[in-house]
Amino acid sequence: MDPHLLRTFVLVADRRSFSAAAAELGYTQSAVSQQIAALEADLGLVLLSRRPVVPTLAGERLLEHAGPLLLRHRAARADVLRAAAGPAGRLSVVASPLACVPAIARGLSSAASDGLEVRLRTVARERVADEVASGSAGLGLVDGITAPGDPLRLPDAGPLSGFGVAEEELVVVLPAGHPLSHRDGLALSDLTDALWLRAPVAVPVERLRELAGGGGFRAALRYDGEDLHTAVNLAAAGNGLVLLPASATAGVARGVPLIAPRVVHRVEVVYAGPAGPAAALAAQLRQPPSSTPPGTFARGS
The missing domain is CATH 1.10.10.10 (Winged helix-like DNA-binding domain superfamily/Winged helix DNA-binding domain)
Structure with missing residues (x-):
């Protein structure tokens, strides 16, 4: 056809x-x-x-x-064009809203210091693999929620390479004075009747229902922006709970660790081609960082 x-x-x-x-x-x-x-x-x-x-x-x-x-x-065409273009000093990177955790940000900074000009833009989680496969971006960073050590469920977008680069615990952002804010850990089953903030940077309400194996998790407010601090401040002010990786709330708001179900926030790299700037940056990101913040660790898969 x-x-x-x-x-x-x-x-x-x-x-x-x-x-x-x-x-x-x-x-x-x-x-x-x-x-x-x-x-x-x-x-x-x-x-x-x-x-x-x-x-x-x-x-x-x-x-x-x-x-x-x-x-x-599109992926085949992009792969041929990448092979013909050869190495270059520029790289377009796409990332889902919460993919640039501290360990990843340090890797991008290291790439810049090596003379590689990186252009980073944010896209929806479900678009990352498509952008890389079609050649719109050379490398993608995608985040999601999964069991510790398990890969993310990504769409089949063609012959892409990928691996996990970071995992960290999840926390529920609660407003000051919330009756559950004193706890050392929370289960999603404790929060099915709570109102939640719906935002691109937060774990989707539909995913919360899937993890809890039931209904509930009504949205109190929809925030269509991608500014993480705004989402955290909205949750801290009582506009709905939000589930985020621990590093996203450090020093900003009270976050109570999610202890059940046992899931983590995971970031994966996806790229196409065995050589070139994307493969070089992927190899750099795959190296364990010299130090990681509490609750964060590098993991290849």
């Missing part, structure tokens, strides 16, 4: 409109119709009902494969 035609099909199916897809792609509606017809002729199947524009059963099945196929295509 022609990936160009497949991309057009995905957009038409997503927008439920030939004209909307044409406007977004910069084509005429007739050109988009011809591309869909060519794809259907190639497969010998009708992929889209026209009125209304909705995928057929065959179209729904193709959509299931389209995302991974197109991502693999």
